[in-house]
Amino acid sequence: MKKDLLMWDETLFRDIEVFETDYIPEQFNFRDSQVRELAINARPGIMGARPLNSICRGLPGTGKTTTIKKLFAQIEEQTKKLIPVYINCQIDNTKFAIFSQIYKRLTKRPPPASGTSFKNLFDMVCKIIKDENLVLLVCLDDANYLLYEKEINKVLYTLLRSHEANEGVRIGIITVISDMTVDLMQEVDQRVSSVFRPSEIYFPPYGTDEIKEILSERVMQGMYPGVISSAMLDLVVEQTMKSGDLRVGIDLLKRSALNAEMDARKEVKKDDICRAYLISKYIHLSQTVKTLSADEKSLLKILCGLTKDKSDMTAGSVFEETKKSMKIGYTRYYEMIKKFDSMRLLNLNYREGKGRTRVITLRYDPDRITDILQ
Numbered sequence: 001m002k003k004d005l006l007m008w009d010e011t012l013f014r015d016i017e018v019f020e021t022d023y024i025p026e027q028f029n030f031r032d033s034q035v036r037e038l039a040i041n042a043r044p045g046i047m048g049a050r051p052l053n054s055i056c057r058g059l060p061g062t063g064k065t066t067t068i069k070k071l072f073a074q075i076e077e078q079t080k081k082l083i084p085v086y087i088n089c090q091i092d093n094t095k096f097a098i099f100s101q102i103y104k105r106l107t108k109r110p111p112p113a114s115g116t117s118f119k120n121l122f123d124m125v126c127k128i129i130k131d132e133n134l135v136l137l138v139c140l141d142d143a144n145y146l147l148y149e150k151e152i153n154k155v156l157y158t159l160l161r162s163h164e165a166n167e168g169v170r171i172g173i174i175t176v177i178s179d180m181t182v183d184l185m186q187e188v189d190q191r192v193s194s195v196f197r198p199s200e201i202y203f204p205p206y207g208t209d210e211i212k213e214i215l216s217e218r219v220m221q222g223m224y225p226g227v228i229s230s231a232m233l234d235l236v237v238e239q240t241m242k243s244g245d246l247r248v249g250i251d252l253l254k255r256s257a258l259n260a261e262m263d264a265r266k267e268v269k270k271d272d273i274c275r276a277y278l279i280s281k282y283i284h285l286s287q288t289v290k291t292l293s294a295d296e297k298s299l300l301k302i303l304c305g306l307t308k309d310k311s312d313m314t315a316g317s318v319f320e321e322t323k324k325s326m327k328i329g330y331t332r333y334y335e336m337i338k339k340f341d342s343m344r345l346l347n348l349n350y351r352e353g354k355g356r357t358r359v360i361t362l363r364y365d366p367d368r369i370t371d372i373l374q
């Protein structure tokens, strides 16, 4: 190793934190109407009543989590009465885990040991809410992680009906779903839907100009002037649009500047971006694959195998192959294919000149998908 490799103290970053995935940007535009709707729904809580329930829907990287974190920070600044509780359902996805997080938020103490019964935990949470005269606003982020074995019903039922057993307990709920094929209201039991009645807040994908403004803001904040020229920023924007996820763009900025740093250059070149893109573009893939069910993962694996074997990839012939190793009907199979299409895992196109035959093309290298699946 060259002696000065770690000693080199010239960095291109003013603040590299700005490019981390969990960074909450100060400047947060293009989501005013969503913030406003959520705030209106939360407002009754500030006056001591139950907040209205909401569902936030939108593809990955459309600012749902950030919007909620911003709103929650504002609520915490303005009132001690309404307590926002943020739950990441990728991590906490059982009724017990979620109430443990609520307990932790209310008491600032570690969650009770897992030996505690749910009833005890629930009673403790309700007692604090009543004794301190609080209202809760619970955000279940990435609530699609609760769809397995209908855990969502148990969680929502307990939260929504907690006032029945405990007069004076008021809890509002925000659920967040980034899978556009999931219709949460179809997934929940009638006894939940009759009291849930959320208003839906949609987060549309950002357009080119919006992506450009957001990324250019990050560059200004996180890098020294001149590191990314306007032409290079355009290239990053173009690649971000191609991937469909703002996160790719943010990661791309970081990686390409690190590439330039590594070569001891003061500005990013096209090649830095192209090399960085080879890694950054899979941010979407790895995050998407994580959200798939076991069946969906199996189908994706089959698609990878067929693509590598250069097999016929019409929707019909892929189904014939799938049937050999999975017990599945055509309707369910095609639903999954359409879901992959909407998640941008594959393209589904009509084959020219052959009527309505549809052809499947993976958008990612099958080897790379297989790696991630493993």
Ligand SMILES: Nc1ncnc2c1ncn2[C@@H]1O[C@H](COP(=O)(O)OP(=O)(O)OP(=O)(O)O)[C@@H](O)[C@H]1O
Pocket: 020, 021, 022, 023, 024, 025, 027, 028, 029, 030, 031, 058, 059, 060, 061, 062, 063, 064, 065, 066, 067, 177, 178, 214, 246, 247, 250, 287
């Ligand atoms: N309007 C915006 N201005 C600045 N940065 C933004 C904006 N919207 C999103 N971002 C940034 O883009 C990244 C993705 O945003 P966020 O995590 O809020 O998306 P999401 O909709 O919750 O995605 P997912 O469904 O994958 O969880 C974050 O790093 C966030 O800081």
Ligand SMILES: [Mg+2]
Pocket: 064, 065, 066, 141
């Ligand atoms: Mg999110």
